[in-house]
Amino acid sequence: MLTIRKATRDDAIDAWEIRRTSVLAACAGHYSEADLAGWVEGTPTERWISVVERDFYVAVHDGWVVGTGMLTVESGQVDAIFVRPSHMGRGIGGKMLQFLEVLAARHGLVEMRLDATLNAAPFYRSLGWTGDSVSIYRTARGLKLACVPMTKRVPPGFVVLYRWRLHPGSEDAFVQGWIRLSDEFRSRGSLGARLHRGSDGIWYSYAQWPSAQARNDAFSMGNLDETAMAAMRAAIAEPFPEIVLDPVAGGLLSLAGHAGCSVEGPRHVSLKPERDDEQGPREGNGREGQR
Numbered sequence: 001m002l003t004i005r006k007a008t009r010d011d012a013i014d015a016w017e018i019r020r021t022s023v024l025a026a027c028a029g030h031y032s033e034a035d036l037a038g039w040v041e042g043t044p045t046e047r048w049i050s051v052v053e054r055d056f057y058v059a060v061h062d063g064w065v066v067g068t069g070m071l072t073v074e075s076g077q078v079d080a081i082f083v084r085p086s087h088m089g090r091g092i093g094g095k096m097l098q099f100l101e102v103l104a105a106r107h108g109l110v111e112m113r114l115d116a117t118l119n120a121a122p123f124y125r126s127l128g129w130t131g132d133s134v135s136i137y138r139t140a141r142g143l144k145l146a147c148v149p150m151t152k153r154v155p156p157g158f159v160v161l162y163r164w165r166l167h168p169g170s171e172d173a174f175v176q177g178w179i180r181l182s183d184e185f186r187s188r189g190s191l192g193a194r195l196h197r198g199s200d201g202i203w204y205s206y207a208q209w210p211s212a213q214a215r216n217d218a219f220s221m222g223n224l225d226e227t228a229m230a231a232m233r234a235a236i237a238e239p240f241p242e243i244v245l246d247p248v249a250g251g252l253l254s255l256a257g258h259a260g261c262s263v264e265g266p267r268h269v270s271l272k273p274e275r276d277d278e279q280g281p282r283e284g285n286g287r288e289g290q291r
């Protein structure tokens with residue numbers, strides 16, 4: 001079974017090895033042998049290990065780390081998408097990107113960007129990313145690497161509106177139950193929910209999900225907090241049919257945005273040459289590439 005989890009320092013050696021072997025296996029033919037050798041030489045620096053610990057996610061299959069990926073939430077930049085050669089073509093790269101899309105949605109991002117290796121651009125296109133122009137990375141070691149800047153809109157999500165009339169006096173118990181259940185759904189992949197009391201005396205809950213499928217999956221995990229459900233059921237005098245809302249236009253500032261996460265699409269920043277780089281190319285926006 002494949003799971004994706006936050007990386008730790010202990011994953012750095014695996015991540016480095018996956019980066020090295022996947023580049024040698026899949027990028028050959030698109031870059032010169034000298035470039036490939038220069039690209040993957042060396043050992044992980046303390047700085048790189050810190051990036052792994054802070055920002056990387058790893059795909060784990062049968063207890064073995066088989067893929068990596070990262071998202072910089074301040075900029076929407078996706079990076080370090082590498083899959084172990086023995087596990088390529090099994091959907092792992094796609095699942096990592098899907099995971100990072102949900103992460104981006106949770107942080108209120110509306111657009112993601114990445115700089116694709118020439119070999120990987122068709123892979124990203126098959127998953128909805130767009131971009132055709134070729135840019136050049138140039139590292140301080142004199143290594144120039146062609147890449148394709150690409151972007152993808154973060155999918156708008158799936159919203160369900162719930163409405164209830166409550167028994168007078170049961171509001172506090174209802175709210176406590178609602179909080180517990182919505183926390184549980186967040187841990188199962190929901191993008192969050194809000195509870196509102198309407199001026200018409202009806203209570204409204206607005207719940208957002210990455211997709212209808214993600215919501216179905218969360219419900220099919222079973223074992224929801226029965227005490228919380230019972231508290232809510234006891235408080236409800238009259239339930240109204242739930243309404244599915246398709247996003248059409250506009251956006252909300254997320255609370256995450258006020259905590260320093262981007263709520264706007266990242267600017268496209270062109271690449272600049274001549275940056276000091278230990279591991280691989282950097283772009284002109286000052287971000288250190290993890291390739």
Ligand SMILES: CC(C)(COP(=O)(O)OP(=O)(O)OC[C@H]1O[C@@H](n2cnc3c(N)ncnc32)[C@H](O)[C@@H]1OP(=O)(O)O)[C@@H](O)C(=O)NCCC(=O)NCCS
Pocket residue numbers: 022023026027080081082083084087088089090091092093094095115116117119120122123124126127291
């Ligand atoms: C690019 C890479 C991450 C893809 O990972 P993967 O796990 O092998 O890809 P998946 O199996 O998830 O493929 C997902 C989809 O992309 C398609 N795809 C994968 N590689 C492709 C390619 N080179 N060209 C066209 N389509 C491709 C698959 O057919 C699949 O589509 P489908 O779901 O319709 O069948 C992996 O090959 C890799 O690590 N390459 C070397 C490192 C690299 O270049 N990384 C990118 C850095 S920007």
